[in-house]
Amino acid sequence: MNRKIEDQQDQIIITKEFPSDLLEEFQIYVAYLKTNKIKLTKASAYFTKKDLLAIYSRLKPDDREIPEHATQISYPKIHLFYYLAINLDLIRIQRTQTSAQALVQSDQIDKYMQLTPTEQYVSLLEVFWIEIDWEDLQGETWSSKPDNIEVLFDELVNFPANEVIEIKENKLIEHAVYQYGQFFYYFRYFGFWTFEIDERASNIPGRPKRTMARSITLSPFFKKISHILLETWEPSEVDKLGQSFSLLANLLNLPDEMMEEIDLEKPRSEMSLVPLLKPLFPLGQLMTILKKQSSFIRGTYRLQVKLHQSCWRVLELSSSHTLLDLHNLIQLSFSFDDDHLYAFYMDGKKYSKHFYNAPYDSQGPYVDEVKIGDLNLYEGQSFLYLFDFGDEWEFNVQVKKITEGEEVAKARIKEEYGEAPDQYSW
Secondary structure, three states: OOHHHHHHHHOOOOOOOOOOOHHHHHHHHHHHHHHOOEEEOOOOOOEOHHHHHHHHHHOOOOOOOOOOOOOHHHOHHHHHHHHHHHHOOOEEEEEOOOOEEEEEOHHHHHHHHOOOHHHHHHHHHHHHHHHOOHHHHOOOOOOOOOOOHHHHHHHHOOOOOOOEEEHHHOHHHHHHOOOOOOHHHHHHHOOOEEEEEOHHHHOOOOOOOOOOEEEEEEOHHHHHHHHHHHHOOOOOOOOHHHHHHHHHHHHHOOOHHHHHHHOOOOOOOOOOOHHHHHHHOOOOOOOOOOOOOOOOOOEEEEEEEEEEOOEEEEEEEEOOOEHHHHHHHHHHHOOOOOOOOEEEEOOOOOOOOOEEEOOOOOOOOEHHHOEHHHOOOOOOOEEEEEEOOOOOEEEEEEEEEEEEOOOOOOOEEEEEEOOOOOOOOO
């Protein structure tokens, strides 16, 4: 047979039903977002019971029992879609003192809907595989995010597609997936595999319910893309231990050779699945994917920096100021000594991958490299400023107002409430 014809037959055709019904289900979810005002829970900014039940009734049910008073994390498909939507900027989380709501970005949704099915699928896959912090996705007690993809995928190479793999018959796979929990569902949603639940192991009396699989069956689609997924896999994000060691390394002035051997330098990935996946699809089907829009918003930013309810400051900076300027102003406003490492976590979660580090840390991106106007901030958004990885002073930073156009010449303290605590107890 002609090699060109063989290549065409071997190409992947993405549809609403292949490699799974992910695209069809996600469109149902997005349609609900566009036609309903979404009020979120105050604490976690998750969907309320009302919207959970409404969305769940529109989607194909999973083979799992949903407890009567379940929160969002017990609905794996909705939980995944929630984080996909946030990371694609289809919704933004707006917080006030008493509530939270989802701001639907209709223009961004329209851009997603105009993509080809292949571009839609790869947009979702890239966000899931590279952008989302998997710690957020694992909603089950006693389960953790997968950090052993290399081990599992290397073993799965030995199994053909469509063959049932009995997990207890392969100790390496059994150990690798022991704590996958809801990731059994996430991999199924993306068409990597199907699985059979182990009802007995998933429902041990006296223990919290968690998803355990009796068997998995790999899809032909997974067999074609698994090497690409493995090539772009980044298992480790910045953690407290790594950042603490960075400080120690700087203080001791460890040689570069030792730092390279320890391999602390793991910058946030700029890897993309697109160039690697593109040859697998018909010509013209994967030209672009949806990304968060990034543009410089010129103006004045008013930020409330809160240590706790009885101690906060309101600061004003221009779009041309950097996160280093914000750090310096926070230090000044709370009378702290600038003698420790620190970081800004733009998703509000300690030690997540969405960070900007102190300039003297061993790993970027750094606070002096990004201007306030480049951060795509919006009113009601919150992020975290963590100072001192030992004592862990946590400051919640909320965007109170953005006045586009005119910039303040000097970063300044606008309001002060409450006495700043002593930085040291001795």
